[in-house]
Amino acid sequence: MIWVNAVLQGVLLGGLYALFACGLSLMFGVMKVINLAHGDLAVVAAYTALGVVAVTHLPAVWSFVLVVPIFAALGYVVQRTLIQAALNRSVLTTLLVTFGLSVVIENSLLQFLSANSHSLNIGSLVSDSFSIGSQITIAYLDLAIFVIAVAVLLGLQHFLSATKHGRLIRAVADDREAAQLAGADYRHIFGIAAAIAFATVAFAGLAFGMYSSFDPTIGTDQLLLFAFEAVVIGGLGSLWGTLVGGIMLGVVQQVGAQVSSTDQILAGQLFFLLVLVIRPQGITSRRRTA
Amino acid sequence: MSETSALLEVRDLTVHHGQLRALHEVSLGVSAGEVYAMIGANGAGKSTLLRAIAGLDQPTSGSILLDGADVTRMRPERRVAAGIVMVPEGRRLFPSLTLEENLLVGSAYARPGPWNPGRVYELFDWMAQRRTQRAAQLSGGEQQAVAIGRALVANPRVLLLDELSLGLAPVVVRRIYSLLPDLLASGVTILLVEQDVSQALRVATRIHCLLEGRTTLEGPPGELTAGRIEDAYFGLAKPAGGPSGSAGGYA
Amino acid sequence: MNAVGQHVPRAVSVTGGAAVRVTRSRRSALWPGIAVVAIVVILGYLPYVVHSGTTTLLVQFFTLLTMASMWNLLAGYAGLVSVGQQAFIGLGSYFVLIGALHGLDPFTALPVAAIGCGVVGLPVWWLVSRLRSGYFAITTWVIASVCELIIIRYPSLGGGTGMLLSGFPDISQTLLNAYIYWTSLAVTVIVLAGVYLLLRSPLGLVLTALRDDETGARSVGAKVARAQRLVFIVAAAGCGAAGALLIISQPFVEPTAAFSVQWSAEMIFVTIIGGIGTIEGPILGTIVFFILQQTLSQDGTWYFIILGLVAMAVAIWAPRGLWGLIAERTGIRLFPVGYWLWPAGSTAGPRGLALLRGRGRGPGRSGAAGALALDDPGRAGPDDPRSGPGDAGPDDFPV
Numbered sequence: 001m002i003w004v005n006a007v008l009q010g011v012l013l014g015g016l017y018a019l020f021a022c023g024l025s026l027m028f029g030v031m032k033v034i035n036l037a038h039g040d041l042a043v044v045a046a047y048t049a050l051g052v053v054a055v056t057h058l059p060a061v062w063s064f065v066l067v068v069p070i071f072a073a074l075g076y077v078v079q080r081t082l083i084q085a086a087l088n089r090s091v092l093t094t095l096l097v098t099f100g101l102s103v104v105i106e107n108s109l110l111q112f113l114s115a116n117s118h119s120l121n122i123g124s125l126v127s128d129s130f131s132i133g134s135q136i137t138i139a140y141l142d143l144a145i146f147v148i149a150v151a152v153l154l155g156l157q158h159f160l161s162a163t164k165h166g167r168l169i170r171a172v173a174d175d176r177e178a179a180q181l182a183g184a185d186y187r188h189i190f191g192i193a194a195a196i197a198f199a200t201v202a203f204a205g206l207a208f209g210m211y212s213s214f215d216p217t218i219g220t221d222q223l224l225l226f227a228f229e230a231v232v233i234g235g236l237g238s239l240w241g242t243l244v245g246g247i248m249l250g251v252v253q254q255v256g257a258q259v260s261s262t263d264q265i266l267a268g269q270l271f272f273l274l275v276l277v278i279r280p281q282g283i284t285s286r287r288r289t290a
Numbered sequence: 291m292s293e294t295s296a297l298l299e300v301r302d303l304t305v306h307h308g309q310l311r312a313l314h315e316v317s318l319g320v321s322a323g324e325v326y327a328m329i330g331a332n333g334a335g336k337s338t339l340l341r342a343i344a345g346l347d348q349p350t351s352g353s354i355l356l357d358g359a360d361v362t363r364m365r366p367e368r369r370v371a372a373g374i375v376m377v378p379e380g381r382r383l384f385p386s387l388t389l390e391e392n393l394l395v396g397s398a399y400a401r402p403g404p405w406n407p408g409r410v411y412e413l414f415d416w417m418a419q420r421r422t423q424r425a426a427q428l429s430g431g432e433q434q435a436v437a438i439g440r441a442l443v444a445n446p447r448v449l450l451l452d453e454l455s456l457g458l459a460p461v462v463v464r465r466i467y468s469l470l471p472d473l474l475a476s477g478v479t480i481l482l483v484e485q486d487v488s489q490a491l492r493v494a495t496r497i498h499c500l501l502e503g504r505t506t507l508e509g510p511p512g513e514l515t516a517g518r519i520e521d522a523y524f525g526l527a528k529p530a531g532g533p534s535g536s537a538g539g540y541a
Numbered sequence: 542m543n544a545v546g547q548h549v550p551r552a553v554s555v556t557g558g559a560a561v562r563v564t565r566s567r568r569s570a571l572w573p574g575i576a577v578v579a580i581v582v583i584l585g586y587l588p589y590v591v592h593s594g595t596t597t598l599l600v601q602f603f604t605l606l607t608m609a610s611m612w613n614l615l616a617g618y619a620g621l622v623s624v625g626q627q628a629f630i631g632l633g634s635y636f637v638l639i640g641a642l643h644g645l646d647p648f649t650a651l652p653v654a655a656i657g658c659g660v661v662g663l664p665v666w667w668l669v670s671r672l673r674s675g676y677f678a679i680t681t682w683v684i685a686s687v688c689e690l691i692i693i694r695y696p697s698l699g700g701g702t703g704m705l706l707s708g709f710p711d712i713s714q715t716l717l718n719a720y721i722y723w724t725s726l727a728v729t730v731i732v733l734a735g736v737y738l739l740l741r742s743p744l745g746l747v748l749t750a751l752r753d754d755e756t757g758a759r760s761v762g763a764k765v766a767r768a769q770r771l772v773f774i775v776a777a778a779g780c781g782a783a784g785a786l787l788i789i790s791q792p793f794v795e796p797t798a799a800f801s802v803q804w805s806a807e808m809i810f811v812t813i814i815g816g817i818g819t820i821e822g823p824i825l826g827t828i829v830f831f832i833l834q835q836t837l838s839q840d841g842t843w844y845f846i847i848l849g850l851v852a853m854a855v856a857i858w859a860p861r862g863l864w865g866l867i868a869e870r871t872g873i874r875l876f877p878v879g880y881w882l883w884p885a886g887s888t889a890g891p892r893g894l895a896l897l898r899g900r901g902r903g904p905g906r907s908g909a910a911g912a913l914a915l916d917d918p919g920r921a922g923p924d925d926p927r928s929g930p931g932d933a934g935p936d937d938f939p940v
Contacts, residue, residue, distance in 0.1 A: 034675030036624070085857045091674050093856050095622050096813060099678075100853035103806045107842040107849070164398055167387065171395045174384040181344060181378055183370035183399030183444055220802055225686060228679045266690040269683055273668065276680065280671060 001135040006258040008136060010251030014230075015146035016211060018246030019204040020223055021230035022153060023197035025242050028231070030173040030193040033083060033094045037102040038201060039224030044105060045071055045205030046214050047113060049120055060120040060210065068202045075198025076191040083194065084187055102220055109216035120209040145207045149246075152203055153239050156196065160239075169193050222265070229272040235282020244284050296355075297322045297479050298343070298374070298448045303352035305335075305342050312338040314503040315352065320448065320481050320496075325470060327494035328483045331523060334500040336483040337379055340450045343481070344376040345369045356448070370399060373447030379456060379483075381437040385426035389417060389436055392425050396440035403445025404476050410439035413472060431462035438466070442473070449473065451482035455489060467493055487519060501525045573875050584726055588719035596722040597790070602831055603725040604786045605807055607732045609815070609823035611779035612808040614736055617818035618748040619772040622674065624805045625681025628665070628688045629658045629777045631799035633784025635692055638794055641708040642697075647792070648710075648724060651785040658781025662774040670770065682802065689800035703795025706788050721790050728782050735775070736820055737876050744768050752818045806845075810852040816862025820876040825864050 024038045035041075048070065049063035056066075086097040122141070129139040160166035172179045172189045179186055208214060208223070226249060234245020249268050256267025275283065296319030305313040313335040320326040328336045341347040343354055345366030353362045356372055364372065383392050393407040400406075411418040414435050420428075425436060434454060441449060455463040463486075470480065470493055484490040490497060491511045499507040499522040507514065507522030520526075588596055608626065615621045636657045640650030669680050693701045709717060739745055747768045788794045807830070808823075815826025830848065837844035855862055867873065 028675065032675075034679065036678070082853070082857075089857060089860060092616070092620070092622050093860070095624075095675055095678050096809065096856045097853050099624055099806070099809065100849045100856070103810075104846050104849040104853070107846045111842050111846065164394070167391050167395055168398060170387055171384045171391075174386050175382055177346060178378060178382040178384065179395065180346070180366040181370065181376050181382075182396045182440060183367050183375075184395070185365070185367045221686075225679065225683055229683070232676070262694070263690075266687065266694075269687045269690065272683060273680075273687070276672075277668065 001133065002258060003255070005136045006254040007251050008138065009142070010254035011247050012138070012142040012146045012250070013254060014243070014247030014250030015149035016204065016207055016246070017226050017230045017249050018234075018243040019145075019149040019152060019200060019207060020227035021234070021242045021246055022156060022239055023200040023204070024224075024227045025231045025236060025239075026156075026193055026200075027197045029236060030169055031079075031083070031087065031094075031190050032091055033087065033098070034228075035083075035197070036095065036098040036224065037105060037219075038227055039219035039222070040102045040105040040109075041071070041198065041201045041219070042205030042208060042223050043109065043214055043216060043219040045202040046120065046209030047109065047118070048202075049206050049209060050118060053120070060122050061125075063120070064203065064206050067206060068199050071202035072195040072199040075194040075196070078198070079191045079194030080187060084190065087190075102224070106216050106220060113216065115215055115217070117213040117215040118209075119213040120206065122210050126210065141210060145211060148203070148207065150243070152200060153243055156200065157239050159196070165189070165192055226268070229268060231282075233272060233275050233283055235279075235284045238284065241282060241284035245282065248283065296320055297357055298481065299355040299358075300339070300343065301353045301355070303339070303342060303354065304350045305338050305347050306350050307338070307347075312347075312503055313342065313349075313500075316500065316503070316505055317352075318498055318505075318508070320479060322479050323474060324495045325474065325480045325482065325493050326496045326498065327490035328481070328498050328500060329485070329487050329490050329519075329523065330500035330506075332485070333502075335503040336485075336500055337452055338503075339500070340376060340452045340481070340483055344374060344378075344450055346376075367399070370444055370446075371401065373401060373445075374450065375441045375444045375446035375448070376450035377434075377437045377441045377452060377454070379452040381430075381433045383425035383428075383433050383436055383440070386424065388422050388424055389428065390421035392436055392440050393443055397443035400443055401445040401447075405442045405445050407439075407443055410442060413442075413469065414439065431458050431466070434458060434462075434466060438469070442478070446478055448479045448481060451480060453483055453485065455484065455486055463489065487523065491519075499523055573873075573877075577875065581726070581730055585723065588722050593715065593718045596718060598831070598835075600722055600725040600786065600790045602827060603729040604783050604790070605811060605830065606823060606827040607729050607783040607786070608780055608804060608808040609811040609827055610732050610736055610820070611776040611783070612805075613812045613817060613820075613823045614739070614772050614779075615776045616809075617812065617822070618740070618752045619769045620751055621769060621773060622678050623681040623776075624678045624802065624809070625683070625685040626776065626780045626808065627800050627802055627804040628681070628685035629662065629780035630784035630787065630804050631685070631688055631692065631796065632661060633658050633781030634788035634794045634799045635698060635784075636781065637785045637788050638698060638704060638706055641706055644708065646710060647706060647708060647785075647789050648720065651724065651728070651782060651789065654785040655778045655782040658784070659774045659778035662777025665777070666770055666773045670766070670773075682805075685800050685802070689796050692796050692800075699794070699796075701796060703793060703798075706792035706794065709792070721786075724789065725786050728786060732779050732782070733820065733824075733876075735779075739772075739775070740820070740876075744771065748772065806849070810848045812862075813852045813856050814848070814862055816864030816866075816868075817860070819862075819864050819868070821868075822862050822864040825867075826862070829863070 020038075020042065024035060027033050027035050027038075045067055048067050049060060052058065052063045052066050053060050058065075082097060082101070083094060086093040125141050125144075127139070128141070129137050131137045158166075160170060168179065168184050168189050169192065171182070172184060172186045172193075176186045179189070204223075230246040230249050231242060232245070233248050234241035234243070249271070252271040253264045253268040257264035259267070298320040300316060300318045302315045302317055303313055304311065304315055316335070316339060318326070328339060330336050338347055342349050345361075345364060345368075349362065353360055355361065356369075356374060359372075361369055361372060361374070384395060387395065390407065393410060397406060411421075416432075417436070417439070420432075425433060428436065438451075438454075454466055458466070467489065473480065482490070482494075494511055497507070497509060497511050497514060497519070498505065499519065501522065502525070506525070507518060584599075587599070608630065612623070612626060615623050615626075633654045636654035637647055637650040640653055641647055645653070665681075665684055668684070669677055672680055692698060698704060710720075712720075740748060744764075744767075747764050751765060751768065784799065787799070811826035811830050812823050813826070814829055815824065816822030833844045833848060837847070859866065861869070
């Protein structure tokens with residue numbers, strides 16, 4: 001029963017990882033940019049929520065109403081300026097620039113907000129839980145985060161498959177030049193994709209801030225790597241792959257933690273490397289011949 | 291050489307690929323309602339010309355005018371809004387999108403006009419039932435038809451067709467070329483690149499031959515003898531001054 | 542004219558045969574060579590004349606310069622953007638510690654640690670060599686994290702809290718500091734000389750071609766894969782040596798600091814600001830780093846924030862870095878690894894030379910002025926730059 005509980009906790013945690021991963025996956029899928037500042041952006045979102053709560057006295061849970069739109073706008077601006085400028089050079093330049101952005105964000109947070117850890121106060125919700133049997137306990141918060149993650153993925157899925165701009169994003173991802181010939185300004189479409197990616201990372205950052213405590217360095221130490229691992233394990237190409245990847249990573253981590261509490265992260269990393277060796281294209285990916 | 295009334299006018303266009311000069315001071319004028327055919331051997335610069343007109347390749351010098359307005363520095367997507375739409379070489383459909391989605395992307399920034407996905411389905415009767423199929427699963431000829439449809443739904447004033455026949459069976463090529471009268475009837479002017487000279491002569495109202503980036507011959511097919519075209523195509527004639535210069539002077 | 546404009550099959554055939562002189566640099570390489578030797582001699586003499594505070598700072602300087610030169614070799618020449626070199630820095634430190642725990646003198650343990658890191662680099666390369674750009678970058682990072690998490694599991698190595706390095710020879714602190722200083726100087730000289738010789742070797746031509754046009758050079762053949770593997774292993778060993786220097790100079794090691802991504806940040810910023818794809822770049826960048834750090838050291842991490850911002854700006858707007866700007870204006874090359882072509886009978890290599898210089902400036906990170914030695918890969922690459930052979934995922938993002 002302990003193991004069932006570990007797997008169940010892992011599945012719930014996997015939802016959070018998928019939420020982190022979908023923005024990374026979207027930006028890589030559309031612009032071929034791996035945003036190395038992805039984890040730090042989540043941390044910034046959590047800090048922004050702290051600020052919003054301090055100023056507006058809204059409950060932390062409602063901070064997303066402000067934070068998510070702010071991040072969407074930020075995503076569009078960062079893409080159209082910094083990342084596009086790097087893209088005009090080369091894909092390698094985007095790596096250097098987003099890595100620089102990551103370091104600058106992390107050190108700025110350390111400089112201005114100290115290395116102390118914080119968490120988003122959500123009152124009793126953080127500890128409330130229900131039990132199934134004697135050994136399975138599920139926190140309402142974990143369940144809520146999982147449900148939100150799936151809802152966000154569903155929404156993203158719907159947006160990409162059924163709206164005009166979603167279609168354009170997929171078209172630009174397929175063939176940038178052909179999209180230009182259809183009248184689409186790919187830079188604008190990139191901006192929209194980045195806005196969505198930043199919005200999802202804001203969601204993820206807020207959820208993480210409620211789920212656990214955070215400090216300026218956790219973005220690079222853990223979040224970026226977890227998000228990337230979820231993407232690779234699941235396989236690029238579908239949001240459901242990302243969810244599967246997130247869940248598998250979460251389960252492996254929780255089972256690893258059950259074996260030895262210090263090996264949670266190591267278990268996840270090793271599993272990722274194993275997947276990379278055995279199936280570099282990911283678990284769910286089917287190579288399409290175009 | 292090019293009348294001032296031309297819908298699309300290219301003046302002294304020079305394009306470089308790195309240090310290689312792909313196009314050297316090429317001029318042409320396409321009047322409304324024409325089928326203007328660029329011919330020439332591989333690497334003559336035909337596709338470069340089309341890409342430059344569509345805005346994908348930046349010219350080193352020269353200018354491109356649509357209905358008298360200079361579009362030389364305009365971004366490709368803005369040229370679509372102005373009425374220049376290209377069917378690129380190799381079709382370039384969006385492989386992961388369905389047939390219908392390809393058409394919808396084409397119409398996303400469309401000018402007002404007669405064409406829309408529904409009208410394309412009328413033109414190609416097989417398309418409607420297969421609209422949910424991914425573009426990658428279509429045959430080459432089907433993809434070419436969808437590529438034309440994707441360009442048409444943007445309601446172009448000038449339609450640029452780059453190597454329609456590339457990699458297609460002759461019977462499919464003939465079927466696709468048989469569509470041109472329908473397109474012209476809807477008010478579209480056509481500038482096409484074709485490696486198959488006899489095919490080009492069949493459909494064109496004007497022929498323009500390029501050789502190593504330079505104009506070697508230009509004129510209506512009726513006025514050009516097979517011998518002169520052959521010379522211009524293979525470079526036996528010396529290009530002297532103007533585009534319709536002294537072909538055949540080598541004898 | 543046309544022959545130059547379209548294709549340069551072999552350097553020598555540019556002007557059509559024997560009537561061309563090929564040299565390594567525009568001016569004689571003799572004087573810069575003498576200058577380099579003189580600088581090394583002066584640096585070697587320093588412990589006799591300056592305070593240990595200065596030499597301690599210089600040890601940090603040499604350590605960072607070693608790391609940056611290694612990253613430059615990786616990213617600037619072999620096109621391998623790693624953000625996980627801290628794996629080898631940490632391992633280099635811990636290998637010295639392990640050696641010392643088994644009675645090995647730290648100075649003797651240093652080369653052992655470097656070689657050990659090179660050996661570890663081989664399986665790591667096998668793991669990451671199939672990955673391209675972003676995948677490669679983050680995976681190296683994950684591997685660094687794995688190394689850290691594994692080290693933490695060993696209480697005998699200090700676990701998560703770290704351990705003091707002992708086993709130094711029984712000499713005075715002053716002399717020990719001088720030894721540490723000379724060791725760091727030696728490591729740096731060996732690393733820089735190694736990079737220089739590597740780039741002048743036949744393999745260097747492959748690497749230079751790779752730097753100037755990766756897709757084009759790839760089509761040249763399997764030599765590229767071999768060159769990349771060698772570079773990766775050399776960089777692993779070099780970063781291991783840097784890590785060994787770190788623990789010897791501290792003399793303390795702690796996993797979080799030893800495996801920190803901060804090391805990657807430092808070497809990347811320094812290389813980009815100084816000028817990626819040149820040997821001189823990391824040297825200049827390291828000098829800039831230390832000036833900024835010493836000036837702003839009382840203001841927390843400000844110097845690092847500024848450094849990061851400058852590096853981002855340089856990567857986008859001046860990708861050849863500071864040294865690129867200097868070399869462009871003066872034509873100076875301290876470490877000439879390319880070739881200059883001199884038309885016969887002329888002393889002031891005029892038109893042809895200018896043409897060749899122009900070619901060196903690709904849209905990417907071309908090196909300092911004028912180095913052109915290999916076939917120009919030109920437009921040889923496939924139309925779609927995204928179709929890298931090892932891309933671990935499909936390009937599209939369907940749902």
